């Protein structure tokens with residue numbers, strides 16, 4: 001398990017370097033899978049992640065607003081999100 005470390009990152013709104021975040025670096029782990037009665041160990045990489053832990057002292061954006069912006073929630077529509085997932089080759093289930 002990777003260790004999270006505290007870092008100060010740039011606020012996506014006012015571009016000032018003063019938002020506190022927890023950074024968990026990318027790491028490799030494994031899980032046990034059972035495929036047709038055979039047990040196998042599958043390695044997979046967990047992508048790095050950022051968790052905002054403070055608001056911006058300059059523009060007063062909240063922790064959640066900064067986190068959403070970082071995750072791309074405010075600028076990506078549902079369709080764009082699916083396209084992005086498909087481009088990465090992940091299985092997506094689209095319901096109409």
Ligand SMILES: [Zn+2]
Nearest residue numbers: 011014056059
């Ligand atoms: Zn800011």
